[in-house]
Amino acid sequence: EAQVTQNPRYLITVTGKKLTVTCSQNMNHEYMSWYRQDPGLGLRQIYYSMNVEVTDKGDVPEGYKVSRKEKRNFPLILESPSPNQTSLYFCASSSRDPGWSNSDTQYFGPGTRLTVL
Amino acid sequence: QKEVEQNSGPLSVPEGAIASLNCTYSDRVSQSFFWYRQYSGKSPELIMSIYSNGDKEDGRFTAQLNKASQYVSLLIRDSQPSDSATYLCAVNPHYNQGGKLIFGQGTELSVKP
Numbered sequence: 001e002a003q004v005t006q007n008p009r010y011l012i013t014v015t016g017k018k019l020t021v022t023c024s025q026n027m028n029h030e031y032m033s034w035y036r037q038d039p040g041l042g043l044r045q046i047y048y049s050m051n052v053e054v055t056d057k058g059d060v061p062e063g064y065k066v067s068r069k070e071k072r073n074f075p076l077i078l079e080s081p082s083p084n085q086t087s088l089y090f091c092a093s094s095s096r097d098p099g100w101s102n103s104d105t106q107y108f109g110p111g112t113r114l115t116v117l
Numbered sequence: 118q119k120e121v122e123q124n125s126g127p128l129s130v131p132e133g134a135i136a137s138l139n140c141t142y143s144d145r146v147s148q149s150f151f152w153y154r155q156y157s158g159k160s161p162e163l164i165m166s167i168y169s170n171g172d173k174e175d176g177r178f179t180a181q182l183n184k185a186s187q188y189v190s191l192l193i194r195d196s197q198p199s200d201s202a203t204y205l206c207a208v209n210p211h212y213n214q215g216g217k218l219i220f221g222q223g224t225e226l227s228v229k230p
Contacts, residue, residue: 031216035220042121
């Protein structure tokens with residue numbers, strides 16, 4: 001089954017404790033992205049990747065890091081989480097550039113709800 | 118001005134009516150536009166993409182793009198309660214800037230039986 005998986009699905013942590021949210025896709029997609037979703041703000045892109053070792057900043061990259069060492073994985077790293085990073089995070093992958101995608105080429109993961117105390 | 122703006126709603130329409138969702142964007146060189154649907158507690162899913170001025174129809178959904186006026190809209194004909202969701206407009210802000218998408222804040226649609 002084609003899917004994007006994220007782990008963990010729920011996480012409560014404390015300020016400053018480094019954490020990683022994993023994202024993996026089994027569709028051999030080149031493009032992957034991380035988004036955060038906050039009430040009233042919609043989805044905001046954090047980072048995106050066009051292929052292995054190729055990443056770029058989205059609209060809200062501050063406080064986050066990513067890496068793309070393998071095609072299937074795109075982890076999101078919070079080196080020193082702060083309460084303003086409390087949010088719902090989505091990973092997405094697509095076989096085409098998501099800026100030129102069709103509905104059968106893009107997939108979102110189930111989301112990770114992060115709370116930073 | 119936000120790069121992509123939508124009315125947050127909620128927009129309430131009766132079953133069978135046409136729901137009209139609107140989105141404006143600020144970057145004149147934007148080339149591609151998308152509508153996502155997100156049910157409560159679920160992930161977004163892409164339902165429509167449009168790249169050229171005019172209308173694009175897919176079943177009960179019609180996307181309309183007017184680049185001169187910098188707006189894109191989504192019409193849902195014969196609205197059903199199952200269409201109740203938040204609809205997100207997204208824009209690829211720059212030609213050939215691969216991978217980047219900017220979303221509006223979403224419009225909540227409620228279809229009443």
